[in-house]
Amino acid sequence: MELSQLRTLIHVAELGSLSKAADRIGIAQPALSRQIRMLEEELSVRLFTRHGRGMVLTDKGREILEHATRVMTELEEIRATASDLDAPLRGRISIGFPPTVADILSLPLVAAFRRTHPQVELRLVGAYTGHLLDWLHRGEIDVAILYDPNSARSLRSEPLLLENLFLIGPPDSGLSGERSIPFKDLDGKRILLPSTRHGLRTIVEQCAVEAGIALHIAIEADSYATLKDLVRHGHGWTILPLSPIHDDIAAGRLAAAPLIDPAPVRQLVLSYPADRPVSRLTRFAGETIADIVADHVERKVWPGRLLGRGQVRTP
Amino acid sequence: MELSQLRTLIHVAELGSLSKAADRIGIAQPALSRQIRMLEEELSVRLFTRHGRGMVLTDKGREILEHATRVMTELEEIRATASDLDAPLRGRISIGFPPTVADILSLPLVAAFRRTHPQVELRLVGAYTGHLLDWLHRGEIDVAILYDPNSARSLRSEPLLLENLFLIGPPDSGLSGERSIPFKDLDGKRILLPSTRHGLRTIVEQCAVEAGIALHIAIEADSYATLKDLVRHGHGWTILPLSPIHDDIAAGRLAAAPLIDPAPVRQLVLSYPADRPVSRLTRFAGETIADIVADHVERKVWPGRLLGRGQVRTP
DNA sequence: GAACAGATATAACTATATTGTATATCTCGA
DNA sequence: TCGAGATATACAATATAGTTATATCTGTTC
Numbered sequence: 001m002e003l004s005q006l007r008t009l010i011h012v013a014e015l016g017s018l019s020k021a022a023d024r025i026g027i028a029q030p031a032l033s034r035q036i037r038m039l040e041e042e043l044s045v046r047l048f049t050r051h052g053r054g055m056v057l058t059d060k061g062r063e064i065l066e067h068a069t070r071v072m073t074e075l076e077e078i079r080a081t082a083s084d085l086d087a088p089l090r091g092r093i094s095i096g097f098p099p100t101v102a103d104i105l106s107l108p109l110v111a112a113f114r115r116t117h118p119q120v121e122l123r124l125v126g127a128y129t130g131h132l133l134d135w136l137h138r139g140e141i142d143v144a145i146l147y148d149p150n151s152a153r154s155l156r157s158e159p160l161l162l163e164n165l166f167l168i169g170p171p172d173s174g175l176s177g178e179r180s181i182p183f184k185d186l187d188g189k190r191i192l193l194p195s196t197r198h199g200l201r202t203i204v205e206q207c208a209v210e211a212g213i214a215l216h217i218a219i220e221a222d223s224y225a226t227l228k229d230l231v232r233h234g235h236g237w238t239i240l241p242l243s244p245i246h247d248d249i250a251a252g253r254l255a256a257a258p259l260i261d262p263a264p265v266r267q268l269v270l271s272y273p274a275d276r277p278v279s280r281l282t283r284f285a286g287e288t289i290a291d292i293v294a295d296h297v298e299r300k301v302w303p304g305r306l307l308g309r310g311q312v313r314t315p
Numbered sequence: 316m317e318l319s320q321l322r323t324l325i326h327v328a329e330l331g332s333l334s335k336a337a338d339r340i341g342i343a344q345p346a347l348s349r350q351i352r353m354l355e356e357e358l359s360v361r362l363f364t365r366h367g368r369g370m371v372l373t374d375k376g377r378e379i380l381e382h383a384t385r386v387m388t389e390l391e392e393i394r395a396t397a398s399d400l401d402a403p404l405r406g407r408i409s410i411g412f413p414p415t416v417a418d419i420l421s422l423p424l425v426a427a428f429r430r431t432h433p434q435v436e437l438r439l440v441g442a443y444t445g446h447l448l449d450w451l452h453r454g455e456i457d458v459a460i461l462y463d464p465n466s467a468r469s470l471r472s473e474p475l476l477l478e479n480l481f482l483i484g485p486p487d488s489g490l491s492g493e494r495s496i497p498f499k500d501l502d503g504k505r506i507l508l509p510s511t512r513h514g515l516r517t518i519v520e521q522c523a524v525e526a527g528i529a530l531h532i533a534i535e536a537d538s539y540a541t542l543k544d545l546v547r548h549g550h551g552w553t554i555l556p557l558s559p560i561h562d563d564i565a566a567g568r569l570a571a572a573p574l575i576d577p578a579p580v581r582q583l584v585l586s587y588p589a590d591r592p593v594s595r596l597t598r599f600a601g602e603t604i605a606d607i608v609a610d611h612v613e614r615k616v617w618p619g620r621l622l623g624r625g626q627v628r629t630p
Numbered sequence: 631g632a633a634c635a636g637a638t639a640t641a642a643c644t645a646t647a648t649t650g651t652a653t654a655t656c657t658c659g660a
Numbered sequence: 661t662c663g664a665g666a667t668a669t670a671c672a673a674t675a676t677a678g679t680t681a682t683a684t685c686t687g688t689t690c
Binding site: 017019030034037050051052053054055 | 637638639640641
């Protein structure tokens with residue numbers, strides 16, 4: 001196995017054609033044909049099926065492609081380590097967030113890029129996890145923060161945060177950050193939540209089961225703004241992360257209290273595609289996001305628990 | 316950059332000598348000298364310092380070595396994917412655990428290996444995190460479960476579990492799994508804990524600060540068995556994970572209750588060395604441990620919250 | 631159905647890269 | 661000081677990769 005063979009695999013997989021890959025790489029097509037054949041012989045596996053107009057990866061070929069792209073990522077990391085790239089990164093990156101996360105991270109992330117890599121063109125995309133997953137797979141975004149997509153197709157995800165969810169009520173509800181509410185106390189209360197296809201709803205329903213109560217879901221609304229408004233006007237209570245409620249609490253429009261026994265939480269992960277090499281720009285973005293999240297949690301601006309690797313990160 | 320150069324880098328780094336590496340690899344020493352030199356020229360970096368009797372990695376060389384070992388790991392994964400190795404793994408592996416974790420995982424882990432890879436020689440090593448870290452770095456163990464070593468030197472860690480800690484009392488203490496105890500209620504109680512260098516102690520003290528109380532540490536003992544005995548004989552209460560207490564509770568010797576507001580938890584991670592390629596045997600062990608932990612948490616045998624990647628794992 | 635275009639695979643040859651051999655040079659230990 | 665162990669360089673030998681030529685196949689168009 002040689003690096004040139006893995007590079008050829010990657011190019012041919014992307015272009016679907018030895019001839020196009022030859023044009024791209026600047027090497028004669030028969031040389032690429034031979035490289036692929038020798039790789040297939042060494043591994044004793046068919047990487048591509050051939051047809052009259054090109055070639056397509058087999059299932060096994062696709063699996064091997066993922067590892068090949070990781071090899072390329074490690075090689076890029078070797079080069080970057082060797083050169084200690086301090087020159088500002090350039091190029092364009094698309095980063096996806098759930099809307100509430102975008103509210104928290106956008107400004108500090110933009111500030112960090114402006115400070116260290118001003119020539120980078122950022123595209124910040126707010127959408128729900130299902131859409132973000134699609135766009136990651138399609139290559140329309142490079143990296144995304146997602147709520148725990150356990151059944152996600154091939155992604156490489158790093159846990160970021162366990163985010164606490166809070167009970168949100170009107171200002172005269174007596175809810176306070178200083179006094180936790182046992183989940184059982186929600187029995188019989190009018191609760192407003194997003195619809196069943198929303199991950200937050202699933203988490204809250206699991207907590208209700210665990211607490212041994214049935215929730216009275218008075219109204220379903222997928223928009224946090226709508227839920228907030230309804231709560232403000234006394235139509236019931238809701239359960240949301242604290243981050244979109246900060247300003248409302250500070251302005252006396254809403255009140256919030258932690259829930260316990262059980263405490264509803266959800267996991268946020270940072271996800272990259274597994275079938276494309278991850279650029280230095282993308283890795284910088286991921287590291288910067290992780291740093292900002294850590295800072296927010298440590299300053300208790302974002303209530304939750306940091307999750308992370310013991311792995312030392314290069315500065 | 317070529318794979319042969321990276322392999323040479325790895326061998327020379329390990330043996331400290333081109334001549335020894337030449338013997339090992341079966342290629343003439345001048346060829347290896349030139350490979351290293353060409354790699355250094357391409358990267359514009361010194362990988363080794365030379366002295367009269369061999370050569371030693373520079374700091375930069377060490378960083379690059381880590382990436383090179385990951386390249387080798389990916390290549391091994393490519394070969395394994397290609398061949399769909401179902402043949403039983405062979406060889407020897409050392410796995411480290413904190414003692415209480417060893418109690419939970421040893422039997423099912425041994426059973427899993429016996430069932431799928433009976434020719435593997437397991438060495439299960441119980442020790443505290445500090446020792447396990449040392450042994451991982453020294454190559455004396457291949458993989459370890461650790462309590463969150465955030466300041467650990469270069470390891471590759473994957474979060475496994477947030478483990479809940481419980482209040483442990485004598486059987487007549489009225490403690491029950493059904494009724495959570497607010498942390499504040501520990502104010503004024505006689506508490507028995509491990510010493511300050513024990514990670515659990517740090518977590519509990521942080522919780523006390525958060526609850527706004529001061530803990531009365533009547534006795535310090537690092538042995539869980541000692542703590543249990545002291546509690547049984549009415550010398551106070553302790554705070555431990557539930558797993559070492561299961562049998563004592565079932566036998567009516569001790570009682571336990573969840574703590575809340577805040578709930579003390581600690582993070583377990585699965586750690587591999589970053590400067591050596593991770594063998595398939597080691598990866599199988601890691602995956603098997605993760606599966607067993609997941610099973611225990613799902614059956615509520617091990618109270619806590621699973622942490623994991625969204626990444627699809629090959630079966 | 632035939633012709634043509636686009637594609638892959640193979641053979642043979644050429645060019646380039648890598649390895650081996652010989653040996654110079656250096657450092658360290660006895 | 662000498663010898664052993666080590667690395668570095670020059671040159672020759674060998675192996676590998678790329679190019680050219682061309683056979684073969686498939687799909688599209690007329």
